[in-house]
Amino acid sequence: MLSKTDSINIVAVNNFPEIIAGDNLPGIIVNSILDDNINIDNDDIVLVAQKVVSKAENRIVDLINIQPSEFSKTVGKEVAKDPKLVEVILSETQKIIRMDLRKKNKGRLIVETRNGLILANAGVDTSNVSGGNCVTLLPLDPDSSARKIKDHIKRKIQKRVAVIITDTVGRPWRDGLVDIAIGCAGIKVLDDQRGVKDSGGFTLNATVMATADQVAAAAGILMGKNSKTPLIIVKGLKYKKNNKGSKALIRNPREDLFR
């Protein structure tokens, strides 16, 4: 229960540098926080946009080097989408959930990624990458990326924080994008409040809050989308902890009515 939390503060870290492949991201994160004179406390939550993690981990593909399959060529022709980009998306895919081939929708591919996330274009992103032909892929193991940042912060400044890697995603039924947690360390991603009595004295029956996604959305408000503020600190939140990463946020496919 979070009932003792009266206020939280969400702080954007300014002057975060442009990240390139091979950068020591955990080190850059600590330096940016220190440079910006932000005081890190135990239990702060450090949120990092997927894009900078992907770049640092060299999850960058130059489309020039891609040889599209016949299937990718067919899809690409149908939807006026670069078949090389289609090829990269499908290489990150374990299952196609929906394919919208109408040109005006620019060939939306909603797929399940190798990590089990369901995302448009498998999270492959063409914006904010230097070089007009380069795209980023999601980190291979975002939970591991989060853990490395958490561990580095502990080592460098002796603070025990949680870390969330966020991505910006579309949703069924609702317009506009929101941020979600795709990689986590040190936070229990679901807060199960079943069994808690509500204010009428009745037992709540279906209240499992997606705490990590709510925190990701909160941070997303400040991230902006021009990649200038990919690092956000959430302060003052009392949250439950574990070291199980983000996987509990993915709904069991057998319980999912929308696959």
Place this chain on the structure above:
Amino acid sequence: MLSKTDSINIVAVNNFPEIIAGDNLPGIIVNSILDDNINIDNDDIVLVAQKVVSKAENRIVDLINIQPSEFSKTVGKEVAKDPKLVEVILSETQKIIRMDLRKKNKGRLIVETRNGLILANAGVDTSNVSGGNCVTLLPLDPDSSARKIKDHIKRKIQKRVAVIITDTVGRPWRDGLVDIAIGCAGIKVLDDQRGVKDSGGFTLNATVMATADQVAAAAGILMGKNSKTPLIIVKGLKYKKNNKGSKALIRNPREDLFR
């Protein structure tokens, strides 16, 4: 663009009273804020949980008074769900999107409400209602409810705020609930960043952020689900404004791959 916002603060209003049908909710909101010594500034965002709005507006149904249809009886029998509850849910429904009759899933009904929201059980809620047979329905016009609160705050304490009515919802593909904006006043719910140049100098192509939903999720972190903190203030956020309410958050059904 929100790039000039460096930090935001999310504050829970304590000691919010139990709401009953007919209560003057806008007045109670202002009094609670004042009683809690929270300083309201222009451009603060006031978030109110749907449940207290529904109660104040007497959107409460005693199941004892409901006569279920044959269809509701059939569904109720299939899924061990009270046919009277099924009847109420269907009375709030304009279209059934998915129906999961498996008992272990307690007869999930994912429907489009009369306001166009897609929600489990049409937003009909059995928790936090006094009387074991009473359920709440969503406010008839949540945008109007938000506007009334906004106008009352302007009148009483001369501050120009935005107001968001939130609901707690499940989502396809992801476990755990999040809060979304179902009624809005004084905030532009989508922030269209298309045309903005990203940090690589490229034009962003699909970045329309669901700002009101992100703010609702942020507030949801502090709301808890036991209805003790249904009133949250977000301070310090620079957001775009309009008076068009929440409707732009609902995806055009023809563009929706998951109906």
